[in-house]
Every structure is written in C-alpha cells, then in structure tokens.
Amino acid sequence: MTTGAPTHPYPARPRRSRLRRYLPLGLAAWLVLEIWLLTVVAGAAGGFTVFLLLVAGLVLGSVVIKRAGRRAFQNLNEALQRGAPPSRGGGNGLMMLGGLLLMIPGLVSDVLGLLLLLxxxxxxxxxxxxxxxxxxxxxxxxxxxxxxxxxxxIHRPDGKVVQGEVIRDGDQGYGTGDTGREPRPPLTR
CATH class of the missing domain: 1.20.5 (Single alpha-helices involved in coiled-coils or other helix-helix interfaces)
Structure with missing residues (x-):
C-alpha cells in the first residue's frame, strides 16, 4: 500500500482576473443606464427627439471615423514615401474610438464619444x-x-511529468529520422 498526496479528479481552476469577473456586470449596468436615460429623455422631449439624437450620433460618428481613418492612412503613406517609420497614433485611434462611441445607440456613449474628440x-x-x-x-x-x-x-500541484516524443507526419512514418537511432514503431493500445 502506497501513501502519497491525495489526488483530486478535478484540478482547481485558476482564479479569474478582475476584468473577466466584473466586465459582464459593468456592461449590463451600462446597458440598463443607457435604456433608462433614453426613456427619461423620451418622456421629457418626445420619442421623435430621441430618434433624431440617435440618428445624429450615428451620422456624426461615421463622419469622424471616416475622417480619422483617412488621416491615419495619409500619415502612413507619407511616412512610407519618406522611408521613415510611421509615427505613433497621432490621436487617430482615439478619434476612431470616439466615433465608434458616437455610433453606438445611447446618450452616455455619445457623451463619452464627444469627450474623446476634444x-x-x-x-x-x-x-x-x-x-x-x-x-x-x-x-x-x-x-x-x-x-x-x-x-x-504552479497550476499543477501534483507536478506530474509525462515523458514523450514528438512524431511529425513528415518523418517517414515514425522515428526521428536524422538522429541515427533506429526507428520506433508507433504507440498502440
């Protein structure tokens, strides 16, 4: 009878990062906030006003993304013509993010998108x-x-190591080929 460390059928899962744990909750809260704000504005100013705000955000966001993308492409083209490495972002990435936030339906995302344009x-x-x-x-x-x-x-506390050999498909069936050893037959059950 041998005694050793107890083995568990299921190893402990690694802990989730904070981002992976709280991101779904944050997205759900943001979605609820956006819907609530849209209903409050629709109650105060009317449904047609909310529709116009959403369409204006979509149009403005697409214009911003198009302009920032065109500017980023021109900067890249000029850098390649000079033979120099392209310069860092220049704000085009944040402009595109701002345009994307403007295109997402909602008032909070529109405010964040407008802030990123400053x-x-x-x-x-x-x-x-x-x-x-x-x-x-x-x-x-x-x-x-x-x-x-x-x-x-660390994730495998039992520290088990399985010895093995990698056999690639291109090695004439089995064995290592160029090491001078005799070829081994394939493993079978």
Whole structure:
C-alpha cells in the first residue's frame, strides 16, 4: 500500500482576473443606464427627439471615423514615401474610438464619444494608455522562459511529468529520422 498526496479528479481552476469577473456586470449596468436615460429623455422631449439624437450620433460618428481613418492612412503613406517609420497614433485611434462611441445607440456613449474628440482629453487619455502599455510590455519582457514554466507548474500541484516524443507526419512514418537511432514503431493500445 502506497501513501502519497491525495489526488483530486478535478484540478482547481485558476482564479479569474478582475476584468473577466466584473466586465459582464459593468456592461449590463451600462446597458440598463443607457435604456433608462433614453426613456427619461423620451418622456421629457418626445420619442421623435430621441430618434433624431440617435440618428445624429450615428451620422456624426461615421463622419469622424471616416475622417480619422483617412488621416491615419495619409500619415502612413507619407511616412512610407519618406522611408521613415510611421509615427505613433497621432490621436487617430482615439478619434476612431470616439466615433465608434458616437455610433453606438445611447446618450452616455455619445457623451463619452464627444469627450474623446476634444484634444485635451485625447492628450490625457493617450498619455495614460501609452504609459500603461509600456508598463505591461516591460513586465512581460522582464520574465524569462523558466519563469513561464514555473508558473505552469504552479497550476499543477501534483507536478506530474509525462515523458514523450514528438512524431511529425513528415518523418517517414515514425522515428526521428536524422538522429541515427533506429526507428520506433508507433504507440498502440
């Protein structure tokens, strides 16, 4: 009789990140808020006014996206003609995001989209996004391959290792081919 660590039929699942846990709840709350605001405005100003606001947001958002996309393409084309690497965003990405938010039906998304069209807001949001991306890239680059394997082992507390050999389809049926060893027959049950 051997004694060892108890094995569980189902290994423990890794914990969900905060974003994956709260994003669906936040989207549902945002949707409820948008619908409630549309009904409040429709009650105060009429349904036709709400319809005109939604159509105006759709048209303005499509114009903004088209203009920002055209400007981004012109900047890329000029950079390629000069032979220089393309410059960083220049606010075109935030302009496109603002246009997309304008196109989404709702008043809160329209206000956020209009805010993203303002240059001071673009500068603040763009600087924050750039710092966040740089910090995440530095954190990802600081780890090594050994750290990744150690992280993978943490999720399997029993530490079981299965020895095996990779056999590719192009290796004349089985074996490793160029290592000088004799070919092995395929594994069967």
């Amino acid at each position: 240059p001071p807001v673009q500068k603040v949001v763009g600087g924050h996004a750039e710092r966040t991306v740089d910090r995440k890239l530095r954190a990802a680059a600081s780890g090594s391959l050994g750290d990744a394997f150690q992280q993978a082992r």
